[in-house]
Amino acid sequence: MSNLYQLQGRTAIVTGGSSGIGLACVEQLLEAGAAVAFCGRDQQRLDSAEARLRERFPEARLLAQVCDVLDSQSVQAFAAASLAALGPAQVLINNAGQGRVSTFADTTDEAWSEELQLKFFSVIYPVRAFLPQLQGQAGASIVCVNSLLASQPEPHMVATSAARAGLKNLVRSMATEFAEQGIRVNGILIGLVESGQWRRRFEAREERGLDWSQWTAQLAQRKHIPLGRLGLPKEAAQAILFLASPLSAYTTGSHIDVSGGLSRHA
Template structure:
């Protein structure tokens, strides 16, 4: 495994209190970086902070409650990072979940909510942290996106549309920010274990059916070639690669983390 030392660098992870965000924060801490995470739910955020400190007692860690759709919250979070660490080298935009709906049953309000979540969870943190990123030696932005951006599903029409738009936004940002040495990339995830899927398991699993059996059955139904759900740490590893100098000549690109579900070449 390639080792990289991020001592002296600062990584910011939105949606860092669980799942992919929490796994990504752990990778940055393991590599020696200082890390700032944020999340909307104070209870989950406190639990995440405690788990990270338990694993990394000497960690330079900031955990702040922040709704990335609230401009004032995001500005306050960026100010906290600046005050605590004085810099930001890597920004991971990781927020949002999928909306199950067809065109026929998606209301105007649902469309607005979905588009606002997918766009502004990326736009507001990027805007807030750009001043610090511009001063970094090798700055980067990485966004968590979905394979739906390239492979839309009719039962997730609003999410698919919004994901395609943010994929285009990442490409535009990469071109605009390249002269400022800021790399911008994304990952496209398929089904990754999450709290949302755990809740569906609790609601839908047959009596006595295990998580492993339930997810394996669903993976078969969804024709996932690797036959299972992805794990948060697998998506986190792709984010870590794109955020660090391991990918120093990569911008405006994406990594597919879908277990082989992508049908396009």
């Protein structure tokens, strides 16, 4: 895969990179020959991910740092550390935040504020911090991990759906503004992807006779996913790397749907 994405020698940044889609991105970026700086909030999980990556990629140029993407000073410190260790970034992948289950009636003011803060500033702060590095870099790109909820809202996830729609609009706005600087901005819209959250729900399942594949197949059927299964983190990561790479050099302000056919919007 090293030649596929044409990312050899480039420096990529991944937020929320210690697990799930973020970690899959780090792995594939390293396979493609990129230098990677990734961050997460949990020191133990970050250390574990870094140890596994260094064992698998002993020659890799890699930086792992604890960072809270909702703390602007923490993000600025991460940007400074990655610049010193790996040089200026050409790729920024924004990947942070889970969904909040709530309806309009039971979403408090505090919950609304928390959800909007997370979905917007987990992108705003990293973009602000890394934009000076991206400017002037040939083929610079930003990719934001978003949800199908941005285009296909669910009433039981009202706050997350609204915030995700706002992020989709923000991607388009940044793409237009940054185009003259040679920086492309795109995103992906994920459906149901295997994650720690789904694993915890599986462990708490009532149907104890079902294994993981059977349980997720039933879940996919209930959710009307045409492909009949949950997505894999690496499948989302492959779409992200495409958007981050020169393979998508004429694409900006766009989103790739990675939902297994769950999407019903045009």
